[in-house]
Amino acid sequence: MTSIREAAAIVETLARRLPHMAPEEATHTREALERLGAPRDDKPRPPPADHLEALRRRLEALFRSGRGHEATLRDLRNAPWILWKGEPRGEAIPGLLDAILRQTAGNRPTLRNLVHCWILAFDPANASHARLGPVLDGLVRSSDDPRLAWARTAAVEVSLFDPKSGANRLGHALLTGSAPIEELLARYGFAEPMRAASAYLRQALLAGLREWGQLATRKDAPQLLERLLEVWTKDGKLRFEEARAAFAEGLLRPWLEGVLPSEEVRSRVQRALLDRLGDPRVPGGMGRWAQVDRKAVELFKSWLAKASLEAFFAIIREYALDHQWRYRERFWKACLHKGAISDAWKGASSDAWLALAPEVARAARGVQDLRGAFATLTGGVDARHSVILMRIGPLVLCEWSHNGKLRAWPAEWGNAPRLGGSGYTRAELTTDSLVFPGGDTKDGLRHAGSEGYRWQKRAVALLRERARVVLEERDYKL
DSSP states (O other), X not given: OOOHHHHHHHXXXXXXXXXXXXXXXXXXXXXXXXXXXXXXXXXXXXXXXXXXXXXXXXXXXXXXXXXXXXXXXHHHHHGGGGSXXXXXXXXGSTTHHHHHHHHHTTOHHHHHHHHHHHHHTOOTTOHHHHHHHHHHHHHXXXXXXXXXXXXXHHHHHHOTTOTTTHHHHHHHHHHHOSSOHHHHHHHTTOSSHHHHTSHHHHHHHHHHHHHHHHHXXXXXXXXXXXXXXXXXXXXXXXXXXXXXXXXXXXXXXXXXXXOOOOHHHHHHHHHHHHHHXXXXXXXXXXXXXXXXXXXXXXXXXXXXXXXXXXXXXXXXXXXXXXXXXXXXXXXXXXXXHTTOBOSTTTTOSOSXXXXXXXXXXXXXXXXXXXXXXXXXXXXXXXXXXXXXXXXXXXXXXXEESTTOOBEEEETTSTTSOOTTOSEEETGGGXXXXXXXXXXXXXXXXXXXXXTTTHHHHHHHHHHHHXXXXXXXXXXXXX
């Protein structure tokens, strides 16, 4: 029976001899034959760890004593697995890499192992990776091994073995290609589990993040963002958990650099970061954000503060129906725009935090973007009440829906509410608080005289005196 390899050779011969047969047809037929001939189980299989350590010691002893020629075919076939792992690394053993390369010319398994290991440990700054890239490119392109069909395709289409630009080209193809992500990953060999977790794919995904900064304002930015999020995510989790800081910074980079993508894109980035890294404002929430650049964290928290305020205002419009709320909304938005609502003061744990009574938490519009980032409000409150806690400088402020008073406490007071909690009672949020200028009671500020900006002026005076926040009447006047 004619073998697959022989059949492929016949097709190529016919393509050369028959002018009416288009080269593309021959190429497609050859690729199909390779796919048919490739075994179903094409997973790279490294030897057990103890075998690799024994191999490392054996090869180090041979090559350092000048007896490298005694290394067996099997030893050199498995040697790629120790080139960039363990101590000493195989790349540091004199003569070992050259011996492996000499064997790859006539030994398919050795070439496959070398290709796999180069991809798994890929480091564009590593000298041996840079040296091997062009060599592997030539070896793979000239190989007729069906198990390396994916590598030949990737070498041609995305310059897989170019140590300087290959990962960038792969990242670009994944981000901007028209084919589905999983189809492209399979085409270029990265659907295989080991390569799907490789340093090479991580570099490609990081390249896509860098490119995102220039693409975020394009008309098709929402679609590009979805592709970027899809390729970074596997089974609902980040493919490369150790790169989560780079993931967050890359998504936020356009805004950090002064670019302003659409609100649709910003909202989607916010949801993605809440889903993948969580809320940095809640107790313990900074753990997954700890390595993210401080400016990126501050930017994201400002988004969450805005989302909390917007949700609060939407809830008021839906449930309170208080005509004075347009004055309160204007005032707090002015504080937000001034940058006053912030957690940058002496390591505060949050900036704005919602507490919702049961009915509101279940049904209110406007809370979806918070992804569950709000507290419950219980203990003698109406089922439609809600509260927003805000950190402004050294102060914690509590604003109630309906007819509740505005209260403020120095954050260091023991009875001051702590932001980011999972639940609050009315008693916890109505303790003795600061006296607002022009008053003499410790139970908060009534929102009296909104049209004449009476309560606003007293609140402004407190913020100026206690938090060094300066608001002019034009900032909050309707």
